[in-house]
Amino acid sequence: MSPDLIARAVRILNSNGIMHKSGHVAARDDGAPHVMWINSRQASRSSVTAKDIVRIDLRTGASVGGGDEPPSESDIHRSIFNRRPDVGAIVHSHPRYIVALSVADQPLVPVTIDGGFIGGPAPTFDDARHINTPERGDLLAGALGDRNLVVLRGHGVVVTGRNVEEAVTRIVHAESNAQAQYLALALGALHPLGAEELAAINRTTSSDKALQKAFAYEEETARRAGAFDD
């Protein structure tokens, strides 16, 4: 983890259309597990750099080390990091098909090889308001439970990972799966992955090599689209 990795992750997600004006990538500090790093509130998601990545104390919610104002929804990340020691990074954004399914009250379910990590019908947080209080952060973390992602109806999604690379590739894959699910539902039929398929697909896609390849692809694609040009 490094502030530079978070900044590149935000630009990658902005470049591939998963993130727009808002949204954040947060990561636990490797050396100080009660501290998280996150992109600041105002810095543009298309031009954020390492100096726009700020720190928050997970115990108090207070800023550490100065810098720009944290995002108004930083309690999303604080509540989850505090409940889930296995989580090293979290992405929050508002991808179009995940949001559309939620507005139609359709739970996100795994239907393609990209979506295996979803594991089964995803939990949905049935409140569209911004997560800008500690109380709402805790409610959201409760809705997430021990899963890899939670959908926020009319709002977006929160995805967890062991590290930034995993959280970033998972949100890309979640949206890809959501698009396939959406398109199939619009035809009136849906064939979700079965238990045996889920198990086999997750064995294949959860390796370090698969993760490294997926993240490198996203980064290279963003680089070619000019996302890192300053």
Place this chain on the structure above:
Amino acid sequence: MSPDLIARAVRILNSNGIMHKSGHVAARDDGAPHVMWINSRQASRSSVTAKDIVRIDLRTGASVGGGDEPPSESDIHRSIFNRRPDVGAIVHSHPRYIVALSVADQPLVPVTIDGGFIGGPAPTFDDARHINTPERGDLLAGALGDRNLVVLRGHGVVVTGRNVEEAVTRIVHAESNAQAQYLALALGALHPLGAEELAAINRTTSSDKALQKAFAYEEETARRAGAFDD
């Protein structure tokens, strides 16, 4: 307000797909409230500059200060500015999902955090003809009433704001909301925002800081896409 801001606003909306060959951004003159500035009829929306921004007397509809011909639909803006002293800027364009909903006789309703400012089912003007007479302008302004936007069936939308930045970001958010609404309706279900959600979301998104961030993002995105290269 400045002619340059209007020109940049038009290029931003052309770059992000909200505006195409037609459409306008109009703003009330800060020092002369009975005068509005607006992009001219013929200037290409992708290459308009400050010198293509013309002035109209809101009392008479006459051009002020010369320059290119005003748009054929400038009565949209004149009628609204005359009825709504709270309005400082107006955008008219033809975004695809807002138009599609209107062709299906579906009122635009707020369903996501982007759409909170819509406030409730949006008024629809049930006449697809161009607004190229003072009479039609007044009818449209009547349909708008005290709302933030009015949909023109088979045609487009008109969005108001306190200033150019607000009107521009609002039309972007209206189309984003329309897309989510459209996609959900195609699945046969729609979960609109409730009253408590609307109130909370609007408190969060109506701040100057939120507006500044949203407009800066649109501008930066357009800049990176080459919209300001000449």
Place this chain on the structure above:
Amino acid sequence: MSPDLIARAVRILNSNGIMHKSGHVAARDDGAPHVMWINSRQASRSSVTAKDIVRIDLRTGASVGGGDEPPSESDIHRSIFNRRPDVGAIVHSHPRYIVALSVADQPLVPVTIDGGFIGGPAPTFDDARHINTPERGDLLAGALGDRNLVVLRGHGVVVTGRNVEEAVTRIVHAESNAQAQYLALALGALHPLGAEELAAINRTTSSDKALQKAFAYEEETARRAGAFDD
């Protein structure tokens, strides 16, 4: 009319997604009304230049003046030019929403201000085969009759105009209208333009000034997208 204009028109339509590997723009020779100019069979639609524009004698179908092989479907254009002295230019391509409507056996109808020129439900040629014989060309011209466009089921569309600029902008507007119609139909409802709306819209959009503006916009957009870079 000039070979260079046809080449630019093809690149414009390739750049905005209306034309892909196939499709043609044809124009009647200003000085020799029994001769048409058309882009050649093999020249790539993204890099065609004036030297790839060939001539055909409308009376015999024979090539005039040498150059590359004409398109295999040049009988589309020959049959229509021979029956319709009012037509100065013709575009044939395969836009996605027009084709999708035809595969669903839905006639294209005018629903937005862009689609006024369609005039009413468009004729459909119910044969997906390529128009690569004089007989099929004549059947297609018969299906077109005195209209501005004819849809080819499972294949594409043929659009006429007084000149290249009009035929090009009309196919862009036809596809824009088709998209709005498609999206509305997917919601199960459709509000077509009424007779009074059609008349008023066509008065507004058929002027030379409106045509000039629409074509200039398409050309400027293509230029900014690099379509004319060699």
Place this chain on the structure above:
Amino acid sequence: MSPDLIARAVRILNSNGIMHKSGHVAARDDGAPHVMWINSRQASRSSVTAKDIVRIDLRTGASVGGGDEPPSESDIHRSIFNRRPDVGAIVHSHPRYIVALSVADQPLVPVTIDGGFIGGPAPTFDDARHINTPERGDLLAGALGDRNLVVLRGHGVVVTGRNVEEAVTRIVHAESNAQAQYLALALGALHPLGAEELAAINRTTSSDKALQKAFAYEEETARRAGAFDD
């Protein structure tokens, strides 16, 4: 066939959105019919070069001549090449509309002039798991039979050709046809190509000249989009 052609083919498919982080293009060695060439497992699909193309012995599945690790799903290609001496090249990827149709349990059928080569309802392999064992490769090859493509439900598609150019253009055309089919099905109606239409269209589109034109177009489009810039 050359390693450079395979590398360009992968970049073409990545550039036009048919391929993303995974997928492969494989070709039989012209001089050694029991050897295939294929892009390696880890090389990014957007920047692959000839040195990332590796060889596999079709009899044993063993790597030939060293280099990077082959893809985990290389048994797709090995099983098909072993059963189908007429096949010179194979593409595997995960195009969005083909996948969406499969998730809705809708067989891919030819509906447009692009899809003629599909010939009739395409076979579907009803197992979403990766094809990463020789046994699964053989089952998939059996499902393909003597057809030109087989759909993998919730996963993707495998398309064959006489050579790389044909396999590449066929997968592009299959996805184009799938999109038209999808859009029509979402309106609740579908008009597939009839037998006479299929025969005529395939006569027209199967010529060497048509293939050369289609591949050259894809390559030129990718080149203009910067896919070959390094």
